[in-house]
Structures are given as structure tokens and as C-alpha cells.
Amino acid sequence: MTTTSDITRSIDARGMPCPGPLMALIGAIREGSVGDTIEVISSDEGSKTDIPAWVSKAGHRLAEVDQQDGFARFVIEKAR
Amino acid sequence: MPARVVVLGGGVGGTLAANLISKTLGRDAKVTVVDPTGMHVYQPGFLYVALGQANGRWLARDERTLLRKDVELVVEPALRIHADAGTLQLERGGSLDWDYLVVATGARLVPEQVPGLVEGAQEFYSLEGAQRLREELRRFRGGRILVGIGGIPYKCPPAPVEFVLMLEQELRRRGIRDRSEVTLLSPLNRAFTIESASKLIQPIMDRRGIGLSTFFNVESIDANAGVVTSLEGEKADYDLLIVVPPHRGQHVIEDSDLGDPSGWLPTDRATLQVGKHERIFGIGDATNLPISKSGSTAHFEAPVVASRIASLVRGTAPRENYGGKVMCFLETGDRRATVLRFDYEHPPTPPQPSRAWHVAKWMFNRLYWETVPQGRIPERRPIERTEP
Numbered sequence: 001m002t003t004t005s006d007i008t009r010s011i012d013a014r015g016m017p018c019p020g021p022l023m024a025l026i027g028a029i030r031e032g033s034v035g036d037t038i039e040v041i042s043s044d045e046g047s048k049t050d051i052p053a054w055v056s057k058a059g060h061r062l063a064e065v066d067q068q069d070g071f072a073r074f075v076i077e078k079a080r
Numbered sequence: 081m082p083a084r085v086v087v088l089g090g091g092v093g094g095t096l097a098a099n100l101i102s103k104t105l106g107r108d109a110k111v112t113v114v115d116p117t118g119m120h121v122y123q124p125g126f127l128y129v130a131l132g133q134a135n136g137r138w139l140a141r142d143e144r145t146l147l148r149k150d151v152e153l154v155v156e157p158a159l160r161i162h163a164d165a166g167t168l169q170l171e172r173g174g175s176l177d178w179d180y181l182v183v184a185t186g187a188r189l190v191p192e193q194v195p196g197l198v199e200g201a202q203e204f205y206s207l208e209g210a211q212r213l214r215e216e217l218r219r220f221r222g223g224r225i226l227v228g229i230g231g232i233p234y235k236c237p238p239a240p241v242e243f244v245l246m247l248e249q250e251l252r253r254r255g256i257r258d259r260s261e262v263t264l265l266s267p268l269n270r271a272f273t274i275e276s277a278s279k280l281i282q283p284i285m286d287r288r289g290i291g292l293s294t295f296f297n298v299e300s301i302d303a304n305a306g307v308v309t310s311l312e313g314e315k316a317d318y319d320l321l322i323v324v325p326p327h328r329g330q331h332v333i334e335d336s337d338l339g340d341p342s343g344w345l346p347t348d349r350a351t352l353q354v355g356k357h358e359r360i361f362g363i364g365d366a367t368n369l370p371i372s373k374s375g376s377t378a379h380f381e382a383p384v385v386a387s388r389i390a391s392l393v394r395g396t397a398p399r400e401n402y403g404g405k406v407m408c409f410l411e412t413g414d415r416r417a418t419v420l421r422f423d424y425e426h427p428p429t430p431p432q433p434s435r436a437w438h439v440a441k442w443m444f445n446r447l448y449w450e451t452v453p454q455g456r457i458p459e460r461r462p463i464e465r466t467e468p
Contacts, residue, residue: 013370017424018275019268020370023232026267026297027342030231030311046275053269057295058312080313 007075008036014071018046022054029060029078036078037063043071051076082110083393086168086178088158088332090115090143093363093378094184095453100386101182102151103455108393111151112176114168118143118155121207122448124375127239127411130204130213131246139207146453161336163357180359180389183345184382185332187235187365187373191325194230200303201323204243205235216320217250222259223319226308228298229267231326235365235373237273238410238420240264240324241281248288249413263291265298265308265316276427277410277420284412284433298323327373329366344368349424350401352385359392361385371424372406379452380405409441417441 009028013021021042028038040051048065051074055062064075083105087098090113102111120143128134144153154176160169161181168176189205191197202216203209227244244264251257264271264285271285271292272278285292297311301321308323309315328334329343338354340346345354347367354360363385364378371377381402388398404424411417416433417440431437451457 016370017427019273022268023273026311027232030297030299031341050269054295054312 006037007039008032010039010041012041013047014041014043016042016044018044019050020044021047022050025051025074025076026054029058029076032078034078034080038076038078040074040076041071042074047074048072082108083179083389084177085109085111085180085182085389086176087111087113087182087184088161088168089113089182089184089186089364089366090118090120090146090153091184091186091364091378092375092452093382094182095120095143095146096379096382096455097182097184097363097386098151099146099148099453100383100455101389102148104386104390105393109389112154113143113147113151114154114156114158114170114176115143116155116157118153120146120453122445123205124236125445126204126207126210127242127246128445129207129210130217130243131250132214132217133246136207136211141449146449158332159335161332161338161360163336163338163360166359178359180361180392182361182363182385182389183333183338183354183366184363184378185330185366187327188330188343189325190328191230193326194298194300194323196301196303197230197298197323197325200301200306200308201321203323203325204239205324213322217247220256220260220320222256224261224263224317225320225322226263226265226316226318227322228265228296228308228324230298230323232267232297233373234324234327236408237372237374238277238408241272242411243322244290245281245284245288245413246411248290261291262289263293263316265293265296265310267295267297269294274420274422274427277418277430280418280430280432281410281412288413327365333366340368342368349404351388351398352381352402361388369404371404372408374406374408375452376406376408379457380407383455409437409444411438411441 061077066073125139157171202213270278299311333339334343345362347362365373384402387400391398407421412433417437418430420428422428
């Protein structure tokens with residue numbers, strides 16, 4: 001599991017409706033540097049498909065998906 | 081002594097909030113609007129200007145003419161908000177003291193954040209940009225038109241979709257549709273941000289041969305080669321490229337250390353209070369709320385802020401909250417439109433596009449100046465679920 005110290009930027013998007021969490025992730029990737037590790041916490045069901053699909057298309061790495069009670073935690077590494 | 085209320089920004093939200101606060105509190109408040117230009121611009125009209133369906137003259141009015149007589153107007157840029165001291169520093173050296181501050185400064189376009197955008201793309205998110213695009217479209221005789229998004233979030237999410245649908249109609253009218261391609265480069269995996277609206281719009285685009293590239297967030301533009309590259313690593317050739325420029329919060333918010341890294345005000349989604357500042361409220365595009373940046377949002381937020389400030393001035397507990405209400409029309413071309421009504425809890429269920437909604441949109445455009453800024457369209461009904 002990725003530890004807190006590995007996270008470059010954390011986005012708590014709980015309560016944000018679709019597609020808010022994905023849009024926040026895209027913004028963070030745009031502003032970040034290669035090698036950054038970004039954590040997105042989302043309670044939106046759509047994120048479970050939207051975020052992995054976008055990360056795959058954009059060529060980054062989905063390092064972790066952690067489903068918890070009422071929300072999911074995604075850890076993404078900016079690969080390029 | 082009357083409460084000093086300063087409203088920063090003379091757009092939809094700022095003007096309406098100022099008028100409502102003044103009307104509600106009367107002599108108990110001295111309301112001052114501070115605006116850098118003193119001109120109130122109706123931004124939904126840019127779309128029609130770009131497509132040659134309206135000129136720019138009806139889109140701007142003197143802010144003074146929209147404010148109640150007892151509201152003061154200061155036409156001067158604001159430099160800094162001193163939240164703890166309760167002052168607003170102005171460009172020409174003066175300052176205003178306030179007991180309550182409403183920040184309705186809107187969004188700032190930052191096209192320079194996308195390399196090549198200024199040289200290689202057109203836009204319709206400013207009056208000047210819409211007028212330039214209108215001339216470019218007049219000269220257009222056929223080819224590949226791409227419409228993309230240069231950054232998230234952006235104002236009026238329906239606008240790029242409306243633009244491609246109305247543009248396709250315009251190309252047919254001019255008899256050059258068969259020589260032209262129109263493609264929407266969507267930042268998401270569907271045509272529109274809201275899924276239910278996307279399900280309505282995407283089949284219309286398909287029927288009319290409008291292309292859709294998904295997960296295409298514009299990252300850079302090579303103006304000489306006519307190539308646009310996405311954040312996702314794809315490239316696309318174009319003859320005419322139209323890109324919604326990236327947006328940020330205004331300088332005054334960033335310079336006052338009130339904003340998040342993108343310059344948006346951290347705003348409570350119900351009370352519209354800014355951060356921990358109990359006497360500062362945010363309205364409209366300036367906030368970081370995860371809802372549409374649109375005039376409609378500001379229109380429905382302003383009465384909430386006015387009511388809360390009125391309660392605070394009178395020493396009673398504020399009760400009115402913002403529920404995320406937004407209502408906007410979406411033009412689909414061929415003189416048809418649909419309508420999106422939603423809030424935090426209820427996604428929109430837009431009806432099939434019709435002439436009636438198109439006429440309603442045009443009536444709203446024409447009646448805006450005499451209704452919205454003065455608060456003459458009361459709209460307090462909750463969103464109800466309706467069948468599409």
C-alpha cells in the first residue's frame with residue numbers, strides 16, 4: 001500500500017458529483033510533474049470506471065484502488 | 081450606523097446580490113459595488129455573436145443602469161482584500177471598509193497556459209474572441225473544424241456542445257456542410273459533463289454526423305503545422321481550431337491569499353461562506369464549488385447570500401441555504417433547445433429538444449436586462465424529478 005509520505009498530492013473529492021473527481025485528477029496531472037503520486041478519494045460510483053479508463057488512456061499508472069465503506073481511494077502515478 | 085456591505089464584481093451574481101441586499105435592508109445597509117470596468121456583460125450571448133446570429137451591441141450595458149439608486153458604484157479595479165481588517169484596497173490608492181463582503185469576481189481566461197493557443201486557435205469565451213471567430217467563420221470555405229477544451233473547470237459547460245450543434249446547422253445553411261467536418265474534442269469519456277444530458281445529446285450529434293473524440297484534453301497547439309496535441313498523448317489535424325481557454329480565479333483573490341492553487345475561493349456549498357471568514361461570501365464563477373460555472377448558478381446563489389447577510393445585520397440566525405440549483409438552456413441547432421434543471425441531489429432529466437425551449441431561450445436573452453439583475457424572476461421551487 002502506498003504510504004502517506006509517498007503521496008505528492010491528495011484530493012478528497014468525497015461528496016463531489018460525477019465527473020468532479022475525474023476532473024480534479026486531470027487538473028492535478030496537468031499541474032504535476034512526472035513521477036508525482038496523486039491520491040483521489042471519491043464517493044462517486046462513476047469514478048470506479050471513469051478514473052481507471054482515463055488513467056489507462058492517458059498512459060499513467062493506476063498504482064492502487066482501495067474500496068472502503070462509502071468511498072474509493074485511487075492512487076495514480078504520473079508516468080509521462 | 082448602517083452595515084457597510086461591499087460587493088466585489090458587477091456581473092450577474094454581484095449585481096443581483098447588491099440589489100437584493102439594498103432592497104431588503106433599506107437604510108440599515110450601505111451597499112457599494114466595486115467593478116473594474118463598470119460594464120455589465122451578458123456572456124451567454126458570445127455564442128450567437130461567434131455564429132453571426134447577433135451583434136455585440138446588446139451584450140453590454142452600463143452597470144449603473146442595472147443597480148438600485150441607493151447602491152453606490154465604484155468603477156475601479158480592486159487590488160487586495162484584507163479579510164481580518166475588513167478593508168478592500170483599490171488600485172488608485174483608496175480603500176473601502178466593509179462589515180460584509182460579497183466576492184463575485186468571476187473567472188479569468190488564461191489562454192497563455194496552453195502553448196500555441198493564442199497563435200493557433202480561436203475562442204468564443206470573450207466578446208473580442210467571438211467577434212474574431214465570426215470573421216474567421218465567414219472566410220471558412222470547408223475543411224476540418226475541431227472544438228476542444230483547454231482546461232477544467234470552464235464556464236458554461238453546455239457552450240462547446242451548443243457551438244458544434246449550431247455550427248453544423250450554419251454550415252448546412254451555407255451549403256458547405258459536405259466539404260466540412262465538425263468534431264468535438266471532449267475532456268471526458270462522453271460528449272457532456274453530466275451523464276443524463278450526454279445521453280440526450282450524443283445521439284443528436286451522431287445523427288448529424290458530428291464527430292466526437294473522448295478523453296481529449298487540449299495540451300498544446302502547433303499553429304504552423306495545424307496540429308493539436310492532447311494531455312492523453314493524441315494528435316489531431318485541423319483547418320480551424322476553436323478552444324475554450326483555461327480559466328483561473330481573479331488576481332485579487334490570489335493576491336489576497338484567499339484562493340486555492342487555481343485562484344478559486346474555498347466556499348461552503350450550503351452557506352456560501354468563504355473559508356472561515358464569517359463575513360465574506362462567494363458567488364458564481366469565483367467559487368471552488370463543484371457545480372457549473374454559469375450565470376444561472378450565480379443567479380440562484382445571490383438571493384441566498386443576500387438573505388444570510390440580511391439576517392446577520394438584523395442579528396438573527398441565517399436560515400437560507402444554497403441547494404446547488406442551476407437551470408440553463410442548451411441550444412441544439414435547427415431552432416430547437418432543451419433545458420437542464422438540477423441541484424446537488426438531483427441530476428437533470430432534460431426533455432427532448434423543442435421549438436418551445438428555443439423560443440424560451442431567446443425570450444430569456446431579450447428579457448435578461450429587465451429581470452435577472454433586479455431579482456424579478458423569483459425561482460424558489462425545489463427541483464422536481466420529471467420524466468425526460
